[in-house]
Amino acid sequence: MNTYHVIGLMSGTSLDGLDIAYCRFTYENENWIYNILNANTLIYEDKWIDSLREAENMGARELIALDHAFGKFIGEQVQLFVQNNQLQPDFIASHGHTVFHQPEQHISLQVGNGAYIAAHAQLPVVCDFRTLDIALGGQGAPLVPVGDALLFSEYDFCVNLGGIANISFPAPEQKRLAYDVCACNMLLNQLASAAGMPYDAGGSLARSGSLLPDLLEQLNAPAFFKAPYPKSLGKEWVLVHSLATLAACKASPADKLHTTCHHIAQQLKSALKPLHKGIHKVLLTGGGAFNTFLAELIQKYLGPDYKVEVPAPEVVSFKEALIFAFLGVLRWRNQANSLSSVTGASTDNVGGAIYWAK
Structure with missing residues (x-):
């Protein structure tokens, strides 16, 4: 398979909203060609802005609940995006929303649980792109x-x-x-x-x-x-x-x-x-x-x-969502999507967990 249709998701630290990009990637003559076929930024309601902004101060139970609730929310929004635009994605690639990033302490957490996204979008999900790189001694960033x-x-x-x-x-x-x-x-x-x-x-x-x-x-x-x-x-x-x-x-x-x-x-x-x-x-x-x-x-x-x-x-608006969709493609193909020359990890690695919808 050399063509992939993927929904890339990005929620940045500026809390502008959830970027959703439906992308096509084609591998031809040892080169990748991309197209952003449909894209939208879902502006967060105040309750999500408040929850995501305060997540670093939450206790363990609250943080787990937020992780699951935000994943459910993302999954539901992707399902609506797919239905309203009559799309046929192969899978979703989600960055999540970063709450903690302290790689020197082996800590990096992105909420928006992949299992909940998969369950509510009814599509496979690639997520958690940073953890393997940190486990290998890297910064887990940048991944783009x-x-x-x-x-x-x-x-x-x-x-x-x-x-x-x-x-x-x-x-x-x-x-x-x-x-x-x-x-x-x-x-x-x-x-x-x-x-x-x-x-x-x-x-x-x-x-x-x-x-x-x-x-x-x-x-x-x-x-x-x-x-x-x-x-x-x-x-x-x-x-x-x-x-x-x-x-x-x-x-x-x-x-x-x-x-x-x-x-x-x-x-x-x-x-x-x-x-x-x-x-x-x-x-x-x-x-x-x-x-x-x-x-x-x-x-x-x-x-x-x-x-x-x-x-x-x-x-300009959807490059990060586009690239996380692409990182999902590389993970899907079992190809390196994190470079040790960038992150400082002991080796290039294939980061990302996959959740199946069924």
């Missing part, structure tokens, strides 16, 4: 670089501006490197919320603000930014460092947004080291790619030797 290498190879750098900004790029000996750079929409959306908005559309409020040099210095100060890769960020780190720094600053939301965009752009400049002579093509995806002020700052800091590209809106 496999998809970057096989689906977006025309770009020198793939930058995802999600709740956390991360990069992926080719390296010598055909290995790929990737790591988390800094918090992104987790900060921007929190600051927009303080101004009474769910997000800063187009970065217009950030553009209206002024740079706060002292705040910028504090945001850039944590040792993580100078630490070598492989490395990854979790919500816990962001709360203690970046969000705590912003909360302690008494400036206006506009000024804090403006300064935070400079922080993100500066950290990306530090991360995107030249790979060769000539122009470097940089792909920007994730919700932050719609923030035109941030995208302009990134281009400004990188300079003329880099060409920053924002692709079609469906790719």
Whole structure:
């Protein structure tokens, strides 16, 4: 079998909603071809936002109950998506929603139980993509670089501006490197919320603000930014460092947004080291790619030797769901979907548990 129809699911740390992407993957002449055939973002009701945001503070019983209830919810939503659009997926690939990610302590938890998704969607489910890699001594993240290498190879750098900004790029000996750079929409959306908005559309409020040099210095100060890769960020780190720094600053939301965009752009400049002579093509995806002020700052800091590209809106919005669908395909084929060069694991590995609907 060389063609797969898969529903990819992604719930990011920014709590924008559940991304659902119905994708087709075809393997031809040793290359993968992808198409996003149908996609939608299901905006969370307040009860899910509150539950997912507070999950890290729940006791064991509450957390297990949330894991099962969220899995049931996801399964029901996928079933409606399939029925309403008359789709015929082979299976579902779900990232889940990350509650804990502390790989140095061998902890990483994504809620949205795969068994419950399978039972309520009545489709096979591939999930739990991170645990095997962590068991092998890796970070369990980032996982998207496999998809970057096989689906977006025309770009020198793939930058995802999600709740956390991360990069992926080719390296010598055909290995790929990737790591988390800094918090992104987790900060921007929190600051927009303080101004009474769910997000800063187009970065217009950030553009209206002024740079706060002292705040910028504090945001850039944590040792993580100078630490070598492989490395990854979790919500816990962001709360203690970046969000705590912003909360302690008494400036206006506009000024804090403006300064935070400079922080993100500066950290990306530090991360995107030249790979060769000539122009470097940089792909920007994730919700932050719609923030035109941030995208302009990134281009400004990188300079003329880099060409920053924002692709079609469906790719910007659903690239992570697309790639987790693809990671599910690789798991289905028993092919490596996690790279040791990226995560620091002892070996490349085939991550993911499979639940059958019947």
